[in-house]
Amino acid sequence: MFVSFNIIIILLASLLVLMGAIAFLRVLFEVIYATGNQQDTFLLGLMKRENIPNWQTLQQKAEISSTTLWQLRDGQAASMKLGELAQVAKALSIPFSDFLEKLDVLPPHPELEARRQECLELQKQLQVLAKEKDALRQEGMRLHEELQQQRTELTHEFRTTTFEKLQTLLSNYPSIYQMVSVKPELPAKNVLSMFTPLENLMKEWGYEQIGKPWEQVPYNPQIHQPDASDMTEGEMVYIRFVGYRHKEDILCPAKVSRTLPMGVGSRG
Structure with missing residues (x-):
C-alpha cells in the first residue's frame, strides 16, 4: 500500500512538471510568434497603420494560411506565391511593387x-x-x-x-x-x-x-x-x-x- 502511494506521488509530480514545461513552451512559442522574426518590424508598422491588431487578424484579412504567414514573417517571401503576396499587400494597403521591393523579393x-x-x-x-x-x-x-x-x-x-x-x-x-x-x-x-x-x-x-x-x-x-x-x-x-x-x-x-x-x- 505504501509503495502504491509513492508511485502515485511520483506520477503526480511528473505530470505537474510536464504541464509546466508545456505551459512554458507555449508562452515561449507565443512570444516568438508575436515578435522577433526577420520581417516583423516592417509588417507590424504596416499593420499599425491599417489598425490590424494582431497576426491572426492579418492572416484572416489576407486569406492566407498560418504557414504562409510564418514564411512571410521569417523572410522567406521569395518562396511564396505571388498571388499570396498580392493578397497580403492588399490587406496592408501598400502598392504591390513597393511591397515586393521592401521584402527584397525583386532586386532593385x-x-x-x-x-x-x-x-x-x-x-x-x-x-x-x-x-x-x-x-x-x-x-x-x-x-x-x-x-x-x-x-x-x-x-x-x-x-x-x-x-x-x-x-x-x-x-x-x-x-x-x-x-x-x-x-x-x-x-x-x-x-x-x-x-x-x-x-x-x-x-x-x-x-x-x-x-x-x-x-x-x-x-x-x-x-x-x-x-x-x-x-x-x-x-x-x-x-x-x-x-x-x-x-x-x-x-x-x-x-x-x-x-x-x-x-x-x-x-x-
Whole structure:
C-alpha cells in the first residue's frame, strides 16, 4: 500500500512538471510568434497603420494560411506565391511593387526606379497644376464679381450724370404739360409728344416723380424745396415744379409755393 502511494506521488509530480514545461513552451512559442522574426518590424508598422491588431487578424484579412504567414514573417517571401503576396499587400494597403521591393523579393532595377521617380514627379506636378487651376478659378470668380460691381457703379454714375444734364428739362416738363392741357391753344402742345421718351427713360431707370404740377400737398422739408423761408412743415402748399427720387435717394426736391402760377387760378 505504501509503495502504491509513492508511485502515485511520483506520477503526480511528473505530470505537474510536464504541464509546466508545456505551459512554458507555449508562452515561449507565443512570444516568438508575436515578435522577433526577420520581417516583423516592417509588417507590424504596416499593420499599425491599417489598425490590424494582431497576426491572426492579418492572416484572416489576407486569406492566407498560418504557414504562409510564418514564411512571410521569417523572410522567406521569395518562396511564396505571388498571388499570396498580392493578397497580403492588399490587406496592408501598400502598392504591390513597393511591397515586393521592401521584402527584397525583386532586386532593385535602375531603369524601373527611374521610371518610378518620374511617375512620382508627374504626380507632384499634377497636384501643383490642380492647385493652380483652383487658384485661377477663384481669381476668375473674383474678377467676375469685381466687373459686376464696376458695371453697377458705372450704370449708376451714368444715370446720375445723365439726370443732372436733363434735370432742368425734367423739372419744367410736367408744368408745361399741365399748362398746355389747361390752355390747349398754346402752340407748345405740338411739342409735348417729344417728351414721351423722357418719361419712358425715367420709368426704365426707376426714377419716380415727386408730386404733380399744381397739386396741393402738406409741406415736407425732406422732399420739397420752398420758395419762401418761413414755410412750416405740414403747411398746405402747391407744387410748382415736380421733383424726382430713386428708391430712398432724393435726386431733386419738388419746388413748392403757397400760390399757383399767375393766371392759373385754382387747381382744375
